[in-house]
Amino acid sequence: MATWLTNSKRGRANFTRASTRAKNDVATTGSHRSDPRGSRIAKSRGSDRHGRDVCWAHSLSSSVKELHTLQTMEDITDLEQHLPRHVEDYLRADYLHPEAVQAQGADVAERRFRAVLRRLQLPPSFTCVRYNSLHVSPAEAASLLGSHVQQHGQVCGGEIPVLHHPQVPDILLVPVLETRVQQEHGLPQVVVAVECGNAVLRGAHVYVPGILAAPKTMRAGDRVAVFVDIGGQCRRGTVKPLCGPVLFVGNGVARLSRAQIFLKDGVTSGIGVSMTEPLYFSPSFENLPPSIFFPQNLPCVLAGHVLDVRPGLRVLDMCAAPGGKTTHIATLMGDTGEIIALDKTAAKVQKIQNNASRLNLKSIQTFCCDSTQAIASGPHTGKGHPPFPEEYFDRVLLDAPCSALGKRPCLGFPASLRQLQSYAPLQRKLLAAAVALLRPGGVLLYTTCSVASAENERQVAWALRTFPQLHLVAQEPHLGGQGLPGAGLDPQHLRLLQRFDPGSETEDGVCGVSTTPRAPHNLDRAITDTIGFFMAKFTKLPISPQSLI
Numbered sequence: 001m002a003t004w005l006t007n008s009k010r011g012r013a014n015f016t017r018a019s020t021r022a023k024n025d026v027a028t029t030g031s032h033r034s035d036p037r038g039s040r041i042a043k044s045r046g047s048d049r050h051g052r053d054v055c056w057a058h059s060l061s062s063s064v065k066e067l068h069t070l071q072t073m074e075d076i077t078d079l080e081q082h083l084p085r086h087v088e089d090y091l092r093a094d095y096l097h098p099e100a101v102q103a104q105g106a107d108v109a110e111r112r113f114r115a116v117l118r119r120l121q122l123p124p125s126f127t128c129v130r131y132n133s134l135h136v137s138p139a140e141a142a143s144l145l146g147s148h149v150q151q152h153g154q155v156c157g158g159e160i161p162v163l164h165h166p167q168v169p170d171i172l173l174v175p176v177l178e179t180r181v182q183q184e185h186g187l188p189q190v191v192v193a194v195e196c197g198n199a200v201l202r203g204a205h206v207y208v209p210g211i212l213a214a215p216k217t218m219r220a221g222d223r224v225a226v227f228v229d230i231g232g233q234c235r236r237g238t239v240k241p242l243c244g245p246v247l248f249v250g251n252g253v254a255r256l257s258r259a260q261i262f263l264k265d266g267v268t269s270g271i272g273v274s275m276t277e278p279l280y281f282s283p284s285f286e287n288l289p290p291s292i293f294f295p296q297n298l299p300c301v302l303a304g305h306v307l308d309v310r311p312g313l314r315v316l317d318m319c320a321a322p323g324g325k326t327t328h329i330a331t332l333m334g335d336t337g338e339i340i341a342l343d344k345t346a347a348k349v350q351k352i353q354n355n356a357s358r359l360n361l362k363s364i365q366t367f368c369c370d371s372t373q374a375i376a377s378g379p380h381t382g383k384g385h386p387p388f389p390e391e392y393f394d395r396v397l398l399d400a401p402c403s404a405l406g407k408r409p410c411l412g413f414p415a416s417l418r419q420l421q422s423y424a425p426l427q428r429k430l431l432a433a434a435v436a437l438l439r440p441g442g443v444l445l446y447t448t449c450s451v452a453s454a455e456n457e458r459q460v461a462w463a464l465r466t467f468p469q470l471h472l473v474a475q476e477p478h479l480g481g482q483g484l485p486g487a488g489l490d491p492q493h494l495r496l497l498q499r500f501d502p503g504s505e506t507e508d509g510v511c512g513v514s515t516t517p518r519a520p521h522n523l524d525r526a527i528t529d530t531i532g533f534f535m536a537k538f539t540k541l542p543i544s545p546q547s548l549i
């Protein structure tokens, strides 16, 4: 459980509170860990409860008893809320909307709201890694990842399973473990920025640019305690480490002295603190074979499957960078067909290209383009590059720019209310372009990594009102919950939506909170306790039987 330290001026009061925080599609990955702690590790195989092949690592000198899966009731109820008040209010309006309260009951709605606020600050229960199904079989992928976890999981000891998911064919799941490492008095205190803290909670080391404060006496090799500047009040380079509300995220070993980090001409990149005793442990995924593995959050992988692609189709990914979903789509299409990936930022387009070449994919064409302007106004001359003629694509993915209020963990949320509200108008413009570019009978998939109804259900209601030719259709696979009431959608529509809501009801009957500790191979948790994500799948009418493919 994390420890919270208050502003040093008010004394170093310790309150035991846990808290915590990837947009994006690409999950933040842990970095290389080099503290073996003497574990002897052997690998074995078995079956999970669905009879699937399971590959896991056993530590023979196991410290598994010290490990806990996330989210026991105690963990959750002790959490302190670190999201800014305006963010809480923004979400309260959705989760406690009178229709939502009426549909779920006041208690459930309130618990769900509280659970989402808390869960957004914790890392998800599992790290999800997609493997390149064009290059490896499921068994080969599990074996490769199992060996990797075996090598890079020693820091935690214990048994770290690598699990297949029964309904998502091309992913492997590795549980995130809570170590319950305690804060030790007397250790030098290093304060890091929120983004850095978020990454540490997903298994990363502390990189130099993330370090805000370190004591004058800190030397390379010192054991240090690492805190996150959740108050945003710590100036870079300060020696006084506790300069505002900070949150303990684990202990580590400094690789550099304070002078090396902060002096002019000091070190500006690389690892500053190796996290040897992180509060949450996830093995490193950094050195995985890049052509085979791609860390990606589970709902984001699901989006590729729900889009229902097959070889030979013409597919548009309107907001594609860094290319997590584009590369998945290309893989599902056997690296054939026409896959157009647009993004309005040139540097980000380069990232799509890098990821495509890393995964050896040749079918993706990238363009730097504002997708709201991607429709040809007059008769179209060129093909295969923007602007495109209307109704040119069989499939359109609109993974919209959004507030990312579903990223986890999210220790602080810097966006103002105005910024939060700025996404909806852009999403509508992009939706209008998507509808124009989709051919009748084709599929449009709209997704966000936000839990805010204004970016999700209300956008769907607007799209259905504005484009009578659009119709919601069922999603396959459908693993998430249904849409949140309150946006004017009828229950039938809500059931067709897929919402991954960190505060949603679990099979335990308690919103987002398990009353019993879970085994690290409980796959239900991978669905109920993932990032916040939303998917709406549309088709466009009129559909003649010939136009359905």
Ligand SMILES: C[S@@+](CC[C@H](N)C(=O)[O-])C[C@H]1O[C@@H](n2cnc3c(N)ncnc32)[C@H](O)[C@@H]1O
Residues within 6 Å of the ligand: 023, 024, 025, 026, 300, 318, 319, 320, 321, 322, 323, 324, 325, 326, 342, 343, 344, 345, 348, 369, 370, 371, 372, 399, 400, 401, 402
């Ligand atoms: C949610 S991210 C996309 C993540 C990506 N689909 C993936 O799976 O890796 C949204 C992207 O939309 C891009 N974007 C924002 N406005 C855009 C616009 N008007 N046209 C095209 N791309 C845009 C941003 O640069 C950002 O890369």
